[in-house]
Amino acid sequence: MMAQPPSYPAAGPTVLRILLGAQLRRLRESKGVTREDAGYAIRASESKISRMELGRVGFKDRDVTDLLSLYGVHDEEECAALLALAHESNTPGWWHRYGDIIPAWFQSYVGLETAATLIRPYEVKFIPGLLQTEDYARAVILLGHRNASPLEVEHRVRLRVERQQSVFERPGGAPRIWAVVDEAALRRPIGRPEVMRAQLQRLIEATSLPNIRLQVIPFSSGGYAAAGAPFTIMRFPGGDLPDVVYIEHLTSALYLDKREDVNAYALMMDQLCVEAEPPVRTPELLEKALRDIG
Secondary structure, three states, X not given: OOOOOOOOOOOOHHHHHHHHXXXXXHHHHHOOOOHHHHHHHOXXXXXXXXXXXOOOOOOOHHHHHHHHHHOOOOOHHHHXXXXXXXXXXXXXXXXXXXXXOOOHXXXXXXXXXXXXXXXXXXXXXXXXXXXXXXXXXXXXXXXXXXXXXXXXXXXXXXXXXXXXXXXXXXXXXXXXXXXXXXXHHHHOOOOOHHHHHHHHHHHHHHOOOXXXXXXXXXXXXXXXXXXXXXXXXXXXXXXXXXXXXXXXXXXXXXXXXXXXXXXXXXXXXXXXXXXXXXXXXXXXXXXXXXXXXX
């Protein structure tokens, strides 16, 4: 019998596709079937099998049924469980209604973020999105979408707010957030002075929460590892999903889940935490930045 997938808080289609893809890959490999032969069985290419196993595409009932037959899975209960998982994975996530403004490459991040138990962002220029106030988020959005209509801007702000709600108010409890930010992110004026004051005050309040740890790399550190290259590491419950490193570009993003890649970024994050001021000093640094706004 197939081991039941772990219970993910508010698991959305992104996570379910990855779980199903991983299960199909294990079944294929256990039978010694190549991706090319699997693709032929469902009238598709080897690359489609690869995308399916990585959870990057939706699943058709016929494809899943044919693959299960090829892999020698005939138990009715096991087949039904996998088909049910396929159906659930094709259900649009809450972010589907923002499809007019959210690119496909970012939808995967939102889905993963919703299910993560530990989120570790490193930021240089801006406050991490999950900790932004609405006014700060609006000012950041205007920087990148100067020609957007007021309606579109508010639509994007609402997406940011719903992302925060989906993470911090999800069933089963909020994840741990361990963020490292360059002092420049605290000092760079974004929006009006009152916007920055409210944002820094929000961070001060956040540092008192048991699931949030914020560290600041001060200007006095000079040069340090990873300077100028923001990234986020996400960890998930159970053992079916590997840690994922997310690196965003202007028009695309990288999702790294190979062990050697994730380990390299984890080591870099650990080094950043060493070079940053300890969490206990964060409120003091935030208060100083708040006073300096004037």
